[in-house]
Amino acid sequence: MTADSGMVWLLILTVGAYVIGCRVNQKVGRVWSSPILMSPLLIIAVLSATRTDYAAYQTSTHLLTFLLGPAQMAMVIPLYKHADVFLRHLRPILTGVSVGSCAGVASVIGIAYLFQLSHPTIVSLAPKSITTPMAVSVSHLLGGLPELTALFVTMTGLSGILIGPVILRWAGITNNLVKGLAMGTAASMVGAARAAQWGEPEGAMGVLGMTLSAVFMAVLAPELLWVLD
Amino acid sequence: MLYGIAVLVTDFFALPVPPVLTGMVLFFLLLVTGVLKPAHFEHSSGLFYRHMALFLVPSIVGVMKYWGILRQQGWALFLIIVVSTIFVLITTAWVAMLCKQGGKQNDGG
Numbered sequence: 359m360t361a362d363s364g365m366v367w368l369l370i371l372t373v374g375a376y377v378i379g380c381r382v383n384q385k386v387g388r389v390w391s392s393p394i395l396m397s398p399l400l401i402i403a404v405l406s407a408t409r410t411d412y413a414a415y416q417t418s419t420h421l422l423t424f425l426l427g428p429a430q431m432a433m434v435i436p437l438y439k440h441a442d443v444f445l446r447h448l449r450p451i452l453t454g455v456s457v458g459s460c461a462g463v464a465s466v467i468g469i470a471y472l473f474q475l476s477h478p479t480i481v482s483l484a485p486k487s488i489t490t491p492m493a494v495s496v497s498h499l500l501g502g503l504p505e506l507t508a509l510f511v512t513m514t515g516l517s518g519i520l521i522g523p524v525i526l527r528w529a530g531i532t533n534n535l536v537k538g539l540a541m542g543t544a545a546s547m548v549g550a551a552r553a554a555q556w557g558e559p560e561g562a563m564g565v566l567g568m569t570l571s572a573v574f575m576a577v578l579a580p581e582l583l584w585v586l587d
Numbered sequence: 588m589l590y591g592i593a594v595l596v597t598d599f600f601a602l603p604v605p606p607v608l609t610g611m612v613l614f615f616l617l618l619v620t621g622v623l624k625p626a627h628f629e630h631s632s633g634l635f636y637r638h639m640a641l642f643l644v645p646s647i648v649g650v651m652k653y654w655g656i657l658r659q660q661g662w663a664l665f666l667i668i669v670v671s672t673i674f675v676l677i678t679t680a681w682v683a684m685l686c687k688q689g690g691k692q693n694d695g696g
Contacts, residue, residue: 376641398647419645434614449684458679465671473663505649517669532678544675
């Protein structure tokens, strides 16, 4: 098999696995059946069955990974549409997101030291609450392992939508906008999507929480590097 | 296309931030100043937005490279992630609520 045909085959596999994941999710409609979890599992199964090297897979799906950047930029639009909500509650939003993000990073580093995890692993964990492309960039900047970070972001997103609504109710949060903000800050894209189920303003607050925490993290990252070393 | 410009700008000034962030700020400024209209992007961005997960899939497949780490420390990692997610959720929500109430009292209503 030539290198070229191998590349196309793997790209088709990825898109195919994603489509299957979406279909199954529509039928089953459960959190664990989300295509973000199902499709990678399917692809890993096929790759190991055909003994395909991960490096080959990585090269052939480079196009998709590259498109993640522009895809991320599309998030600006809902943010722009709901700019008025943001401006009305500027101070609580900014304080909430920055304190929340700090608490997240601090708790990650604290518990990770308790478990005596390796430095690259801790650094890969630190940006896990922000959206994947940003988290991967931050992780790369800090000397972490981007693939691990991508996994951690996904695990965070899934745990966020599983426990988020319950935890927030238990914490006595009744304001839906605040709930949306917290979901976006804690579980980024997946959390914001869950918040959007409560309504469009809630979804926009989710996107806002996700974006602000990402910005905050990017600004904080060089400082963090200094602290960790 | 705009993303390409953002990558160039970030490289040029050697900014310590990911190009995505530069691009988002740039895009937002262009929308606010009215150079670009959101209607222009309604279609293409909607498609990107809905299928964001597709672009994430290859990165997650990359996990197979680190199977060893996961097998050794899977439970610790899982615990860290769940606990810190709870931390972020509660602190963000409580601080935002506190701040809002404080602000209201200062305004006298």
